[in-house]
Amino acid sequence: xxxxxxxxxxxxxxxxxxxxxxxxxxxSELAEFWYANHSQIYPELKKLNDEGLVSYDIEISGEILEAxxxxxxxxxxxxxxxxxxxxxxxxxxxxxxxxxxxYFSGNMNIETRVRLLENQRTQHVKRLNTLKKxxxxxxxxxxxxxDRFGDFLVLQGAIMRQENIIAWIDKCISYCK
Amino acid sequence: xxxxxxxxxxxxxxxxxxxxxxxxxxxSELAEFWYANHSQIYPELKKLNDEGLVSYDIEISGEILEAxxxxxxxxxxxxxxxxxxxxxxxxxxxxxxxxxxxYFSGNMNIETRVRLLENQRTQHVKRLNTLKKxxxxxxxxxxxxxDRFGDFLVLQGAIMRQENIIAWIDKCISYCK
DNA sequence: TTAAACATGTAAGCTGTTACATGATTTA
DNA sequence: TAAATCATGTAACAGCTTACATGTTTAA
Numbered sequence: 001x002x003x004x005x006x007x008x009x010x011x012x013x014x015x016x017x018x019x020x021x022x023x024x025x026x027x028s029e030l031a032e033f034w035y036a037n038h039s040q041i042y043p044e045l046k047k048l049n050d051e052g053l054v055s056y057d058i059e060i061s062g063e064i065l066e067a068x069x070x071x072x073x074x075x076x077x078x079x080x081x082x083x084x085x086x087x088x089x090x091x092x093x094x095x096x097x098x099x100x101x102x103y104f105s106g107n108m109n110i111e112t113r114v115r116l117l118e119n120q121r122t123q124h125v126k127r128l129n130t131l132k133k134x135x136x137x138x139x140x141x142x143x144x145x146x147d148r149f150g151d152f153l154v155l156q157g158a159i160m161r162q163e164n165i166i167a168w169i170d171k172c173i174s175y176c177k
Numbered sequence: 178x179x180x181x182x183x184x185x186x187x188x189x190x191x192x193x194x195x196x197x198x199x200x201x202x203x204x205s206e207l208a209e210f211w212y213a214n215h216s217q218i219y220p221e222l223k224k225l226n227d228e229g230l231v232s233y234d235i236e237i238s239g240e241i242l243e244a245x246x247x248x249x250x251x252x253x254x255x256x257x258x259x260x261x262x263x264x265x266x267x268x269x270x271x272x273x274x275x276x277x278x279x280y281f282s283g284n285m286n287i288e289t290r291v292r293l294l295e296n297q298r299t300q301h302v303k304r305l306n307t308l309k310k311x312x313x314x315x316x317x318x319x320x321x322x323x324d325r326f327g328d329f330l331v332l333q334g335a336i337m338r339q340e341n342i343i344a345w346i347d348k349c350i351s352y353c354k
Numbered sequence: 355t356t357a358a359a360c361a362t363g364t365a366a367g368c369t370g371t372t373a374c375a376t377g378a379t380t381t382a
Numbered sequence: 383t384a385a386a387t388c389a390t391g392t393a394a395c396a397g398c399t400t401a402c403a404t405g406t407t408t409a410a
Contacts (some may be wrong), residue, residue, distance in 0.1 A: 061388080
């Protein structure tokens with residue numbers, strides 16, 4: 001499926017970037033629905049360059065330090081657009097280790113169940129608060145054709161998802177008590 | 178992390194099973210939060226047997242056809258219980274290709290966005306209906322120490338999650354229009 | 355008699371994680 | 383001057399998917 005390929009091409013549509021910058025983006029901004037380490041990104045960029053979907057210029061900071069700033073090519077943009085506009089089957093529900101534990105909760109005593117649930121709850125509330133903080137700058141819906149519109153949509157989705165998980169945990173706690 | 182290991186051990190806590198039965202379980206009942214193909218399960222069972230966490234008896238149906246019915250050992254049960262009762266960090270938010278697309282929706286025209294969203298919506302509603310059908314037999318909360326209690330908890334979670342995704346899609350559609 | 359279900363395995367390839375490996379530049 | 387950040391790469395391994403491979407039993 002080459003999803004990483006399209007994640008990178010999509011970012012490069014916004015503006016040229018270095019591998020390092022892409023990695024940063026994948027581990028902060030996009031992290032609520034996508035991520036990748038630099039060890040995956042650098043080889044993928046090399047591959048995309050070989051395929052003619054991106055090109056790069058070398059930038060030098062200071063005396064020696066080189067950075068490759070990648071730009072999406074016309075071929076790359078065409079490939080990306082084709083992918084972006086295609087209908088797709090919904091993906092399998094993602095694996096969830098905590099739900100797996102809860103599935104087996106018949107093997108736990110009640111106090112342990114509640115302890116595990118409340119531990120998860122605390123962590124999820126923390127994540128929700130981080131997301132809400134990210135949402136504060138959006139005082140209104142961004143223009144539909146700006147990059148910020150996409151950012152906004154997925155941020156709303158991340159907040160809703162997080163609230164939903166907490167609601168489920170609360171329900172589980174009430175069932176256990 | 179060996180999650181598959183614990184998923185299998187957990188199932189075997191309920192009662193002895195063959196690899197084939199485990200695979201079936203992983204692709205129907207548990208599929209809302211876990212899954213695995215037989216090509217992963219058979220090698221894992223072999224490994225668990227080598228580690229002494231499970232054992233098996235050979236069953237013969239008809240004249241020739243052999244099936245290995247696996248049982249969890251004492252060591253296996255101990256290992257599983259230790260894992261089950263351990264607190265854990267919440268996992269990274271799962272990757273979501275559709276959210277990735279929506280993140281890049283600035284590159285789509287409005288009609289395409291709505292088309293993709295409504296396509297996803299239809300599929301998610303279908304999945305939700307399947308889940309609701311599975312939920313019909315539960316006329317009341319199962320006893321907290323039965324296996325059905327775990328089944329019930331994760332099924333409620335799956336339904337809530339599914340409803341939440343649909344709510345997010347609806348929100349996106351309304352923002353796009 | 356044929357299709358579906360039962361039953362077990364291996365191999366190739368892709369995706370992703372963690373660790374290894376190196377070094378420059380900037381900021382406190 | 384030391385720590386954080388910038389910057390790029392490779393290697394080993396774990397996890398998962400798809401395809402290959404084979405054969406039996408049961409139910410329509």
